[in-house]
Amino acid sequence: xxxxxxxxxxxxxxxxxxxxxxxxxxxxxxxxxxxxxxxxxxxxxxxxxxxxxxxxxxxxxxxxxxxxxxxxxxxxxxxxxxxxxxxxxxxxxxxxxxxxxxxxxxxxxxxxxxxxxxxxxxxxxxxxxxxxxxxxxxxxxxxxxxxxxxxxxxxxxxxxxxxxxxxxxxxxxxxxxxxxxxxxxxxxxxxxxxxxxxxxxxxxxxxxxxxxxxxxx
Amino acid sequence: xxxxxxxxxxxxxxxxxxxxxxxxxxxxxxxxxxxxxxxxxxxxxxxxxxxxxxxxxxxxxxxxxxxxxxxxxxxxxxxxxxxxxxxxxxxxxxxxxxxxxxxxxxxxxxxxxxxxxxxxxxxxxxxxxxxxxxxxxxxxxxxxxxxxxxxxxxxxxxxxxxxxxxxxxxxxxxxxxxxxxxxxxxxxxxxxxxxxxxxxxxxxxxxxxxxxxxxxxxxxxxxxxxxxxxxxxxxxxxxxxxxxxxxxxxxxxxxxxxxxxxxxxxxxxxxxxxxxxxxxxxxxxxxxxxxxxxxxxxxxxxxxxxxxxxxxxxxxxxxxxxxxxxxxxxxxxxxxxxxxxxxxxxxxxxxxxxxxxxxxxxxxxxxxxxxxxxxxxxxxxxxxxxxxxxxxxxxxxxxxxxxxxxxxxxxxxxxxxxxxxxxxxxxxxxxxxxxxxxxxxxxxxxxxxxxxxxxxxxxxxxxxxxxx
Numbered sequence: 001x002x003x004x005x006x007x008x009x010x011x012x013x014x015x016x017x018x019x020x021x022x023x024x025x026x027x028x029x030x031x032x033x034x035x036x037x038x039x040x041x042x043x044x045x046x047x048x049x050x051x052x053x054x055x056x057x058x059x060x061x062x063x064x065x066x067x068x069x070x071x072x073x074x075x076x077x078x079x080x081x082x083x084x085x086x087x088x089x090x091x092x093x094x095x096x097x098x099x100x101x102x103x104x105x106x107x108x109x110x111x112x113x114x115x116x117x118x119x120x121x122x123x124x125x126x127x128x129x130x131x132x133x134x135x136x137x138x139x140x141x142x143x144x145x146x147x148x149x150x151x152x153x154x155x156x157x158x159x160x161x162x163x164x165x166x167x168x169x170x171x172x173x174x175x176x177x178x179x180x181x182x183x184x185x186x187x188x189x190x191x192x193x194x195x196x197x198x199x200x201x202x203x204x205x206x207x208x209x210x211x212x213x214x215x216x217x
Numbered sequence: 218x219x220x221x222x223x224x225x226x227x228x229x230x231x232x233x234x235x236x237x238x239x240x241x242x243x244x245x246x247x248x249x250x251x252x253x254x255x256x257x258x259x260x261x262x263x264x265x266x267x268x269x270x271x272x273x274x275x276x277x278x279x280x281x282x283x284x285x286x287x288x289x290x291x292x293x294x295x296x297x298x299x300x301x302x303x304x305x306x307x308x309x310x311x312x313x314x315x316x317x318x319x320x321x322x323x324x325x326x327x328x329x330x331x332x333x334x335x336x337x338x339x340x341x342x343x344x345x346x347x348x349x350x351x352x353x354x355x356x357x358x359x360x361x362x363x364x365x366x367x368x369x370x371x372x373x374x375x376x377x378x379x380x381x382x383x384x385x386x387x388x389x390x391x392x393x394x395x396x397x398x399x400x401x402x403x404x405x406x407x408x409x410x411x412x413x414x415x416x417x418x419x420x421x422x423x424x425x426x427x428x429x430x431x432x433x434x435x436x437x438x439x440x441x442x443x444x445x446x447x448x449x450x451x452x453x454x455x456x457x458x459x460x461x462x463x464x465x466x467x468x469x470x471x472x473x474x475x476x477x478x479x480x481x482x483x484x485x486x487x488x489x490x491x492x493x494x495x496x497x498x499x500x501x502x503x504x505x506x507x508x509x510x511x512x513x514x515x516x517x518x519x520x521x522x523x524x525x526x527x528x529x530x531x532x533x534x535x536x537x538x539x540x541x542x543x544x545x546x547x548x549x550x551x552x553x554x555x556x557x558x559x560x561x562x563x564x565x566x567x568x569x570x571x572x573x574x575x576x577x578x579x580x581x582x583x584x585x586x587x588x589x590x591x592x593x594x595x596x597x598x599x600x601x602x603x604x605x606x607x608x609x610x611x612x613x614x615x616x617x618x619x620x621x622x623x624x625x626x627x628x629x630x631x632x633x634x635x636x637x638x639x640x641x642x643x644x645x646x647x648x649x650x651x652x653x654x655x656x657x658x659x660x661x662x663x664x665x666x667x668x669x670x671x672x673x674x675x676x677x678x679x680x681x682x683x684x685x
Contacts, residue, residue, distance in 0.1 A: 014677075014678075014681045016632065016678065016681075017632040018632070019628070019629040019630075019632060019635045020629045020635075022629065024625060025622050025625055025626070026602075027583065027602065027605070028605060028609065028614070028618070028622065029602070029604075029605030029606040029607070029608055029609035029610075029614065030606075030609050030614075030622045031606050031609075033622045033623070033625065033626045036626045036630060037625070037626055037629040037630065039630075040629060040630045116582070116583070116584035116585055116586075120584070120585035120586070120588070120589055121585065147586075148542055148584075148586075149542045149582045149584035149586070151542070151582060152582060153581065153582025153583060153584070154582075154583075155579070156579065156580065156581065156582045156583075157582075157663065158662045158663055159579055159580070160229075160232065160579075160580050161662050161663070161665060161666060162232055162233045162236045162237075162666075163232055163236055163543060163546055163547055163580065164582070165236070165666040165667065166236040166242065166546040166547075167542050167543075167546060167582070168667075170246070170542070170545075170546070192669075192670075193667065195668075195670075196663070196667030196668045196669055197666065197667045197668075199667075199668040200666060200667055200668045
């Protein structure tokens with residue numbers, strides 16, 4: 001992500017104090033604890049003009065759920081101001097910077113998995129596809145039910161491993177049908193789940209993050 | 218499924234069993250794919266389906282926000298034409314009320330059309346215990362009744378069964394000839410049921426909508442069985458949840474197609490009946506007596522919750538189940554509830570207690586497919602999150618989870634601790650290699666079915682520092 005942004009002529013900073021957006025606590029129902037972690041996020045990123053996030057899930061946490069967390073607090077204004085500066089990576093490139101061709105090259109066939117948070121909380125559907133269409137040598141094949149959840153869901157994946165895995169099994173079926181060499185997604189957590197299962201099942205499909213693909217020269 | 222087992226244990230056990238049954242899961246998935254295709258086509262026939270969803274949600278919202286007014290108007294209008302209206306706080310009262318009506322008429326045989334609210338109050342069990350003959354007339358309900366099991370899906374009660382299984386069931390229970398032709402199987406059931414309509418002393422139905430303006434109940438169906446159930450017997454009882462009331466008859470012009478589209482992918486179902494009371498002077502058909510039993514059963518508890526009361530808008534179309542990846546992989550019986558799937562996971566903790574039913578809100582990846590599809594725009598998956606919060610606030614997560622969260626906050630608020638955890642994690646990973654893959658491995662529940670990459674040799678922060 002840094003390489004691509006710098007190649008496009010932007011200055012990238014990495015605030016050293018950053019940790020986590022707090023979603024693990026939030027999704028487990030511990031809203032107060034999530035807010036304490038969110039406080040740290042707000043402080044760490046308060047000076048940044050634009051915040052790029054290589055994950056639809058973390059972006060959704062900040063943009064969609066922080067305002068809910070801070071609903072009845074005096075930091076709400078600051079939070080709402082911050083949410084206008086947070087972008088998921090493909091949104092940042094396509095919607096904010098107006099770039100759809102980053103000059104990447106990767107030979108092969110790929111299918112794209114829509115992460116649920118990016119898709120349904122943020123409405124990201126076209127941006128990653130437009131970027132991938134412009135990757136030289138890459139052809140994109142849509143899989144059946146690309147919008148179906150991969151089965152990760154945070155603590156769900158360990159609390160209900162049998163259901164979580166069954167969902168990824170369905171994803172493997174859909175992805176395999178396309179005969180694609182790569183499965184690409186904008187969410188590291190989906191990729192951890194999908195790659196973890198695909199690799200266990202000895203699937204030849206390679207899982208890549210959108211940024212990894214766009215960085216291929 | 219057994220009522221005595223702990224609901225969480227039962228859920229986990231049944232989920233494990235169903236997820237291991239590839240054949241059943243692929244059967245469920247292919248049924249649902251058929252539904253999705255038809256539904257998408259029907260949605261396309263709306264000029265603007267999204268606006269229709271908003272409008273449908275607003276109609277139900279208006280009803281729920283003014284329930285006190287519309288319910289009274291509904292009851293008054295029904296009573297004006299001779300229907301007896303009964304107000305029941307809980308399932309016990311509703312059961313007694315219905316039993317009382319049956320006793321008053323010395324009834325013996327009862328025909329029922331599909332009604333999930335009767336499942337909610339376990340009416341069939343009660344009536345059988347009391348010696349009544351009860352027959353379900355909806356084909357799917359008839360099948361699950363023969364199998365002595367609960368509906369699998371609150372719109373498609375027998376969707377889990379293949380036609381060959383239904384053939385074996387009919388041969389065994391009805392002594393019918395062997396056939397796997399769906400039409401022939403339907404005819405077998407129909408012959409049995411026709412006889413029962415004539416014998417029945419009382420017909421029991423539900424209601425999809427209660428129209429306040431006109432004092433009518435509206436019933437949506439595809440088989441015509443509800444018409445016979447409500448018209449042939451001398452007495453008709455309709456059991457209806459209080460949230461089913463809608464303001465005006467013209468609202469049906471929107472809600473009936475929305476229910477059909479979202480529920481089955483039809484533009485309209487084959488039959489939609491509006492019943493305004495018992496047979497009036499000069500009318501040629503209809504029952505001598507009509508009763509409407511209004512059931513609260515903790516719905517007012519949900520009404521009192523400003524955050525989640527929109528769940529009362531639900532028109533029980535079942536669309537959220539049909540798109541839910543959890544439902545498609547664990548099936549309906551696993552939930553152990555009257556209402557399965559996302560809507561069931563949202564409302565069951567309110568209807569039956571958070572303590573025993575909170576696990577349903579955790580057994581979701583919060584993917585949001587349910588919210589995206591709901592025809593009345595209920596904020597389903599965020600309600601699951603709110604149920605999780607309510608459980609955590611009441612300390613239902615347990616001491617270990619609370620400590621884990623405190624630890625999480627401690628680490629994430631201190632970058633140096635965060636970094637320290639990073640490298641101690643790497644050391645721990647190296648030292649724990651002998652137990653990797655065994656039950657002692659802290660990542661056992663993950664690694665049982667999935668691989669996990671080793672921690673990266675260099676953290677992003679280290680990389681960042683090195684490139685400067």
